[in-house]
Amino acid sequence: xxxxxxxxxxxxxxxxxxxxxxxxxxxxxxxxxxxxxxxxxxxxxxxxxxxxxxxxxxxxxxxxxxxxxxxxxxxxxxxxxxxxxxxxxxxxxxxxxxxxxxxxxxxxxxxxxxxxxxxxxxxxxxxxxxxxxxxxxxxxxxxxxxxxxxxxxxxxxxxxxxxxxxxxxxxxxxxxxxxxxxxxxxxxxxxxxxxxxxxxxxxxxxxxxxxxxxxxxxxxxxxxxxxxxxxxxxxxxxxxxxxxxxxxxxxxxxxxxxxxxxxxxxxxxxxxxxxxxxxxxxxxxxxxxxxxxxxxxxxxxxxxxxxxxxxxxxxxxxxxxxxxxxxxxxxxxxxxxxxxxxxxxxxxxxxxxxxxxxxxxxxxxxxxxxxxxxxxxxxxxxxxxxxxxxxxxxxxxxxxxxxxxxxxxxxxxx
Numbered sequence: 001x002x003x004x005x006x007x008x009x010x011x012x013x014x015x016x017x018x019x020x021x022x023x024x025x026x027x028x029x030x031x032x033x034x035x036x037x038x039x040x041x042x043x044x045x046x047x048x049x050x051x052x053x054x055x056x057x058x059x060x061x062x063x064x065x066x067x068x069x070x071x072x073x074x075x076x077x078x079x080x081x082x083x084x085x086x087x088x089x090x091x092x093x094x095x096x097x098x099x100x101x102x103x104x105x106x107x108x109x110x111x112x113x114x115x116x117x118x119x120x121x122x123x124x125x126x127x128x129x130x131x132x133x134x135x136x137x138x139x140x141x142x143x144x145x146x147x148x149x150x151x152x153x154x155x156x157x158x159x160x161x162x163x164x165x166x167x168x169x170x171x172x173x174x175x176x177x178x179x180x181x182x183x184x185x186x187x188x189x190x191x192x193x194x195x196x197x198x199x200x201x202x203x204x205x206x207x208x209x210x211x212x213x214x215x216x217x218x219x220x221x222x223x224x225x226x227x228x229x230x231x232x233x234x235x236x237x238x239x240x241x242x243x244x245x246x247x248x249x250x251x252x253x254x255x256x257x258x259x260x261x262x263x264x265x266x267x268x269x270x271x272x273x274x275x276x277x278x279x280x281x282x283x284x285x286x287x288x289x290x291x292x293x294x295x296x297x298x299x300x301x302x303x304x305x306x307x308x309x310x311x312x313x314x315x316x317x318x319x320x321x322x323x324x325x326x327x328x329x330x331x332x333x334x335x336x337x338x339x340x341x342x343x344x345x346x347x348x349x350x351x352x353x354x355x356x357x358x359x360x361x362x363x364x365x366x367x368x369x370x371x372x373x374x375x376x377x378x379x380x381x382x383x384x385x386x387x388x389x390x391x392x393x394x395x396x397x398x399x400x401x402x403x404x405x406x407x408x409x410x411x412x413x414x
Contacts, residue, residue, distance in 0.1 A: 010105040013076050015039045020081075022060060029054035033064060035081065035098065037107050045106060049096045049114075052086040059084075071119075072110070072146045073126040076100040079107065086115065092132060093118050099149055112151035116144065125175050127154060134158050142285075143175055155179045157287040173293040180206075181286050182251060184278035186267045192278075194249070195291040196234060198225045203379065203386055204234050205295040208249070209288070218290050221249065222384055222408040230254055234265075237312075239384075243322065243410035245270055245312040253283060271313045298362035299380035301333050308385050308409035312343075323407050325387070330356035335364070337378075339387070345401035349374070365390060372398035376405050384410050 016037055023032035031054040035047045055063060063084045071078040079098040086094045096114045098107040113119075117130035127143045128151065134140040142156040155171060155178075177197040185191050196206035204225040207218035223236030231254040238247040251265035265278035304327055311322035323341035330336045335357050338350035349369045351357055357364040357378070367375035367390070374395040379386045387405040389396070396404050 011039050011044070012105070013100050013102070016044070016107070018066060018079060020064070020066070022057075025054055027054070029056055030060045031055075033081065033083065035066075035079070037098070047098060047107070047109060049081065049083060051083050052094045052115075053084060055084060069121055070123065071097050071113070071121065071128070072099050072149075073121075073123055074100075074102070076102060080119070095119055101149075108149060110149045110151055112144070116142070116151070125172060127175050137161055143171070145175070145178065147178075152178055153285050155287050156285050169287070169289050169292060171287055171292055174287075174291060176294050177296055179285055179287070179291070180253070181284045181288070182253075182263065182265070182278075182281060183284075184265065184281040186278060187276035188279040192267075193288060194221070194251070195288060196221065196225075196236070196251075197294055197296050198232075198234075199296055201379070202226060203296065204236055205381070205384075206236075207291060207295075208238060208247075209290060219246070220295065220383065220410075222295070222386075231262075237270075237408070239310065239408070239410050241410070241412075243308075243310040243412055244320075245310060245322075249278075251278070251281075271315070273315060295383060296381060299382050301359045301362065301380075303382070303414075304335060304359075304380055304385075305411040305414050307411075307413035309412050310407055310409050323387075323405070323409055325385070325405075325409050333359040335359065337366075339405050341387075341403065341405050341407060343403070343407065345399060345403035347396070347399040347403035347405055349405075367391070370398045372396065374398065374404075382411075384408050 016039060019036045019038060021034045022030045025031040031051050033049050037044045066079060066081040068077040069080055071080060078100050081096050083094040086092045097110055099110050101108045117132045120129045127145050129141055129143045131139055131141050138158055138160055140156055140158045143154045144151050145154045154175060157171060180196045182194040191211055193209045196204050198204045202224050205222040208221055209218050210216055220239045221236040222239060225232050225234045231252050234251040236249050237245045240246060248268040248270060254262045256262060261283040263281045263283045265281060266275045267278060268275050307326045309324045311320045314321040321342045325337055325339040327335045327337050336351045337357060341347045357366045362380045363377060365377045372395045373391055375391040377388050377390055386408055389404045389406055396402060
């Protein structure tokens with residue numbers, strides 16, 4: 001519970017201090033802590049936190065404490081309060097938090113922080129980690145990241161306390177985005193593990209792993225994800241190193257609550273278009289040893305490849321069809337390009353001789369490519385580039401039949 005008086009003026013973070021008061025239950029034990037945020041002697045807000053395990057007054061004095069770390073890594077000190085042991089196993093302690101919101105010039109309560117256990121703050125990777133018991137012989141390290149004011153589980157790694165396998169797996173390369181782990185059986189028979197991440201602009205990428213294949217190895221997945229009414233709809237394709245597509249995957253995932261998820265999907269054969277159900281699907285954030293490097297790290301403009309391509313089987317024409325785009329440097333953070341895409345009909349074009357594409361980080365937008373005003377965005381990652389149309393349907397009339405540059409193109413020439 002929080003009371004929020006109107007602010008007569010805007011205060012800065014340095015102006016604030018904190019005062020704690022306690023409330024007792026019927027047995028006389030402290031079960032509620034009120035945190036007042038003050039500027040001088042003026043009360044600005046009051047926040048209330050209920051203790052998981054009530055404490056005697058003496059125990060409360062020895063246990064309850066607060067500190068002011070930068071919890072969400074935005075450069076401003078926040079507020080962490082330690083409320084004691086929550087029960088259960090190691091490090092199962094109760095921490096609650098208040099985040100400083102510079103836009104509102106006041107503190108707010110985050111979602112998802114309370115109850116995660118003993119938090120460890122990594123300001124370099126901008127993640128919070130905890131280590132909790134997973135039974136008498138195992139521990140689980142869980143990594144969390146911020147999505148606005150909500151703390152979200154990114155990845156969890158369960159490990160044996162005494163393991164014969166001394167190899168250490170470094171997952172720092174996939175802590176940039178939340179990891180989504182799906183286990184399933186294609187057609188109810190072929191087991192697969194799918195690991196995906198997604199960006200804020202709806203690009204999805206990761207790997208699919210067939211453990212019973214003759215020579216099992218992760219196969220790259222890339223595509224998009226769109227959220228409809230709280231359900232993430234993934235549409236990704238399997239890409240070989242040369243850009244050949246060997247399968248299409250559709251997954252629908254909806255988080256019901258912290259522990260319950262609704263998930264279903266299909267795998268489609270690109271040559272026959274036969275759909276096979278992804279049966280017995282399970283969802284988690286559990287790590288796998290072969291997924292240690294994100295595919296969605298923004299590409300350095302200096303590392304953009306010369307040629308990107310993809311090819312998929314066209315049932316109508318009984319041949320491989322796809323797209324190809326080439327780039328050549330045109331100055332600092334500038335490139336010329338030539339693109340051809342034949343998914344629906346032929347869409348061809350390139351940059352004007354006197355107007356190269358201007359990179360902004362790992363993206364560029366290019367408009368008025370032809371007389372219809374066609375425009376698109378290119379987003380570069382180390383292994384592929386995503387092209388997406390930005391202009392309306394009328395801008396594709398010069399291509400005809402709904403053709404465009406849209407697609408995921410795999411880097412085939414550095």
